[in-house]
Amino acid sequence: MKRFENKVVMVAGGASGIGAATSEAFAREGAQVVVADIQDAAGHSLVEGLVGAGGRALYLHCDCTDAGQVEKTVAQVIADCGGLDVAANVLGGAHRDDVPGSTLHNTSDEAYDSTMAISLGSIFMLMKHQVSHMMTHGGGVIVNVSSMASLAAEKHATLAYGIAKAGLNHLTRFAAADYARYNIRVNAILPGITATPMLRNNFSEDEIIEMCAGQQAIVRPVEPYEQANTILWLASEEAAMITGVLLPVDGGRSAFGMQGPPASAVARDLIRA
Known part of the structure; x- marks a missing residue:
């Protein structure tokens, strides 16, 4: 039997990328x-492919920064599919002016406001x-997608995005503590x-x-399917005792305390490559 047989899974921001x-x-x-998602063409194309491969899937348009649309969409998932067992909230983005290197005084x-709405407010409303629903239907699992940018101030990070994702980390832990009893x-x-x-x-x-060489122990990018595999594991019964965890999937970047590998390690790995 497949791991999520007979489970209803909502993937917010599920039309592209991770x-x-x-x-x-x-x-x-x-x-x-x-x-x-709001990417209708990509969402419909993805769902057509999933159904064509024998899967069960449907697409719903939802601007997750709009409280009314979020409420309506979650209700429609439950009505159309008979419930909601797992939610993967794969949302995030920055306003065009929230650029790398942005600082407080020039943001x-x-x-x-736009970046906070996309990267934090949307997930607050979804959750x-x-x-x-999960409180009154036996429980469930939520996996949010945050960012390594949430953990420390970085020279080339975007200010509002980092703040939003740090807030998401706190929201994740608060919810884990509050709803474990359900x-x-x-x-x-x-x-x-x-x-x-x-x-x-x-x-x-x-x-x-x-x-990657300047930031990680493993000198290659993470593939989207590797991020997805981690989300599936956290949502599965194999991770039944894991809640409130912020799990880096970063090729070992966090092993260096967010400062990146020492120059000698970078040189060594590039030579090996």
């Missing part, structure tokens, strides 16, 4: 997958309705450099490897 890989992975493991109110587990993964289509569209392979 979200799409997560939708695909849950479908392969037998889940009824609901992809909720606009618009950039801050509010997800746990409300048999609800809540965890988050913290992706490092991940080879999403967006990353590969903006950087060459050599540039990506150079970024």
Whole structure:
């Protein structure tokens, strides 16, 4: 029997990148997958592929920064699929002006508010309705996607995004503590450099490897399916005693205390490569 046979899984932000890989992975493991996103063309195409491969999936349009749409979409998942067992909240992004190297004094109110809405407010609203159902239906599992940028101030990070994801970490732990008595587990993964289509569209392979060499123990990017596999494990019964955990999936970046590997280690690994 597949790990998520007869389970209903909502993947918010599930149409592209880590979200799409997560939708695909849950479908392969037998889940009824609901992809909720604003990328309609990508979402419909993904779902068509999942159904064509023998999976069970549907797509729902949802702007997760809109409280009304979030409430309606979670309710529709429950109505259409008969419940909600697992939620993977794979959401995040920054306003166009919240750029790497942004600082407090030059971050606009618009950039801050927009980034917070996308990367924290959306997941707050999703979780509010997800746990409300799970509390009265035997429990469930929520896995959020945070970021390594949530753990420390970084020279090339974006200010508002880092703040939002740090808030998501705290939200994850608060929810884990509050809802364990309802048999609800809540965890988050913290992706490092991940080879999403967006990353590969903006950087060459050599540039990506150079970024990894400066930050990680394993000198290659994490693949989206590797992030998805971690989400599936946290959502599975194999992780039944794990809740409130912020799990880096970062190629060993956190082993260096967020400062990156020493120069000697980088040189050694590049020579080996």
